[in-house]
Amino acid sequence: MNHVEKIIGHAEQQCKAHGVRLTEKRKQVLAGLIQSDKALSAYELVDFCTRHYGQTMPAMSVYRILEFLEHEQLVHKLSLANKYVACAHISCGHAHTVPQFLICRQCSKVKEISIQPATIAELRESVNEAGFKLVTTQLEMNCLCEGCVAQAA
């Protein structure tokens, strides 16, 4: 039982606990995101599933499945890049707080982090001063990953 299958197992438990089903197709999409160590677009997932599981995966299904997985917090949507990424914390037990995402603009690698609550609070304060209200503290930031920084140098 490899790394990916282990995470899928956890995801399945989690779904069972919520009274929803992690079907075969849903597993395929989730597995695609897990085995890729970067964010993928919906259509990249279509290609992955079609190539990998030997039957065409309709784009519509992928979108529906991504919506389901996002709802279950197994997947996060990155609006900054129009891509999707597997949650980095499916297996680690600890409660899932609102994450922040560092997205490599070069290679789409993504790091899911938790910024200091104090920093978040300062941000929220700045927003309030401007007369707006944050609807989520999920942030997405344009970055370069270690590998791509090294390569650029």
Add this chain to the structure above:
Amino acid sequence: MNHVEKIIGHAEQQCKAHGVRLTEKRKQVLAGLIQSDKALSAYELVDFCTRHYGQTMPAMSVYRILEFLEHEQLVHKLSLANKYVACAHISCGHAHTVPQFLICRQCSKVKEISIQPATIAELRESVNEAGFKLVTTQLEMNCLCEGCVAQAA
């Protein structure tokens, strides 16, 4: 000379200073963004220009013009919403630093603010700790504006 025209005037000066031309079409697109007090999609701008200036504005042109205006810092692209907004500081003389954007998810109103350098520094530090590098401190945050908060209540 109304508000919009005044800003366009400033923009024209700025372009002249950079040795580039703010043509009629470019003025039309910029004016569309200025008179709207919210972010607009490229195709909303197509509609605006076509309706407002009596000749069809091809989508292709709008994209080219937005690219130009963005390059001149007269317009900002909001990736979080796939929309575009006029710079809030065209007329105010002071140098344009890297902005942060508060985007109302309800009505697309946008506030362009400057977050405390100290807060930005903390963010950058968190990113570095995760082994990534920020490529820009332009942030986009999902918010509700005052009006929409009031309405929701």
Add this chain to the structure above:
DNA sequence: AGCTGTCATGTTACAACATATCATTTGCGG
């Protein structure tokens, strides 16, 4: 077994967002 309701998936069509490429026009210096 046959019926029925619910959730998941399939299929088709289209809307919305964005870029590529090549032709034509326009503004401007020489």
Add this chain to the structure above:
DNA sequence: CCGCAAATGATATGTTGTAACATGACAGCT
């Protein structure tokens, strides 16, 4: 006026995402 470069026009195509309705799978009931 000529020739160049910048800007725009025209057409095609690629990418991302949703709407609407049909079909399939399965569980619980009669």
